Amino acid sequence: MRVMVLVQTDPKLEDTYFEDPRANSDLEAMGRFNDELLKAGVMLAGEGLAPSREGKRVSFGTDGPSVVDGPFAEAKELIGGYWIWQVESMEEAVEWIKRGPFHEGTLELRRVYEEAEFADGYPQPK
Incomplete structure (x- = not known):
């Protein structure tokens, strides 16, 4: 099964992450973890995302689309990155997460x- 792992971040951390002295060691540890995932054949894709100040949000309503420029400081949670993993089960994915830095x-x-799962229409929850 494929699993998407969404890495949430805090708006307060977005602008300071790369200024934080721990950032380099955090990035090095994440690089080692990514190497481990790749060697195990688990990681299919993964990327970090640029700060929300570089993003846009598009909302749709009765008046048509509405575009808001970042940063999204009002957000309680932001997505900072993602992975796509190939695992046997959700439990295996959780075990990999527990090993992460x-x-x-x-x-x-x-x-x-x-x-x-779409062969007979919209898939049903498992």
Whole structure:
């Protein structure tokens, strides 16, 4: 099964992360973790995201689309990066997360629908 791992960040951390003296060691540790995931055949894709100040949010309503420029300081949670992993189960994905170099924050794991699940229409929750 494929799992998307969403790495959440805090708006306060977004602008200071690369100024933090721990950032280089954090990035080095994350690089080692990514290497471990790759060698195990778990990581299919993964990227860090630029700060929300470089982003846009597009909302849709009865008046049509509305575009808001970043930063999104009013947000309580932002996505700072993601992985796509190939694992046997959600439990395996959680075990990999527990081995990661995380000190704080939240990671969200979501199963990715497979094409075959759409054969009979919209997939049903498992």
